[in-house]
Amino acid sequence: MVDTFTNIQEILSEILDIEPDEVSEDTYVIRDLGAESIDLLELAVALNTAFKSGLKSEIIDDEIFLRFLREYMTEADQAGKEHAGYLKEKYPFFSETRIDEMLSDLSSGPVLKVSDLIDYIHSRSIAV
Amino acid sequence: MKLEFSGKHALILGGSCELGITLAGLMIKAGLFPVLTFRNEAGRKKIVTAMEPVDGSYSTAFFDLADPDSVDSLFQSGDSVEYLVDFAQGDLERLVASHGSTDKGKYFEENVANRTKVIAHVARIMLGNQFGRLVFVSSTAAVRPNHGQGFYAAAKLASEAIYKNLGLELGGRGVTTVILRPGYIDTGRAKKFIQSKEKEICERVPIKRLLVSGEVAETILFFLSKSAEGFNATEITLDGGLTAGK
Known part of the structure; x- marks a missing residue:
């Protein structure tokens, strides 16, 4: 297989x-x-x-x-929530570690x- | 010329119209398997009655632009579709300055937004197969509307743009589109109007006659064939020269 x-x-x-x-x-x-x-x-x-x-x-x-990644970050900002926690809710299939990596890597381009x-x-x- | 085809399964949206039924008959003769959609029981019966001699060579399915969920029921998992011919169109004959915004909004939702949903669904299936051919049957009224046809023309033009862009975006993946703009045909929803003014209309058409459904259906079949694969993301006018001059 x-x-x-x-x-x-x-x-x-x-x-x-x-x-x-x-x-x-x-x-x-x-x-x-x-x-x-x-x-x-x-x-x-x-x-x-x-x-x-x-x-x-x-x-x-x-x-x-991750089409809506940046929109979700804006939503989190508007709701006064942490990016990582909010993205974990939206992307439950990624680990918290991976989401942290993505956030720290965003400035280099699509993650x-x-x-x-x-x-x-x-x-x-x-x-x- | 013998037409050859790269696929077999054809979906005809608005399949209960005379043109759809005529086209389905031609498709069967050409070795294709058409699925004709209907939006009510009367439409289904019309198809079944007209197609009785070729029973077993086609199928029917419910689909209504007013019911966006009906697109989901059109396709079971693994179903294939290589050809789409789109005759579906609601009617809203109304002067632009008339009252009533709700029905106008609903009209565009059904005839543009919901159509887009179907197109996306079909295009994804075609993309998976790396082949698909879509023909949108528009109208010369899209560019030369009569009074009261502003919303109809706007919906047609918007849908044309969607089809055109689809061919632009997916042409490299084997999914191509053609938009056909027929002129006056002695069939369909304008039949009564056309018959009542046939003489005046024919005077305006350079070939001095109305189009008949058979020749329009043959043209559509040609556009589905291998011979026409070079036509993509474009509009073709089939109107006997009606809109060429003043």
Whole structure:
């Protein structure tokens, strides 16, 4: 049985037309691989198909690609809440450690990593 | 010319209209499997009656732009669709300066926002297959409306823009779109009006006749075929020259 990482690695290499060994768990999907919005759309559809999630790919889009990350931070500010705690509520599939990492890494660009995709798949219990 | 096709499964939104039924017949002859949508029991019966000779070669499904959740029931998990032909359109004939904002807002919600939901849903399925062809049947009224057709024209133009951008965005992934703007056809919701003014209308059309549903359906089938794959994200006018001059 192909594990979740290998499956995602194959999907990314096909969509982005890159070699599989260019993709590791620590690779940033947008920052390192240059994935654009059309690639992320295709990735959502492919993840949904590959993992037979039963989730709509629209939901995967919204949840995993951190589309609303900065909006959530603004919401937290407006509600007088800590960013980390608020983001944990919005992204329950990420650990507190990972959310702290994301917050400290935001200034360098989009923070989504391949390992985040794996965590999402596992958390949603949709892994093969 | 024998038309060839890259896929098999076709979804016809607004499939109970005469054009939809005519197109479905042509699709079956071409080896495609059409699914015709209806929005009420009368529409379903109309399809079943007209398609009785080819029973088993097509199917029907409920879909109503006024009911956005109905798009979810259109597709079961794993269903495939390679072609979409969109005839669906609500009617709102009203002068722009008339009263009543609620029905106008609802009209745009149904005919633009809800249509967008369907298009996104279908496009994602097509994206997964790396192939899809969508034809939106607009109207010359989108660019040359008569009095009372302002909302209809606006909804058509907005929908055209959505389809056009879809072809722009996903063309590289094999999902392409064409917008067809037919002129006066002796069928559909304007049939009575057209028949009552046929002589005057034909005088205005350079080819001096109305379009018939068969030729419009054949044109749509052509646009779905491999021969027409170079047409993408564009509008084609099929009006006998009606809108070319003053």
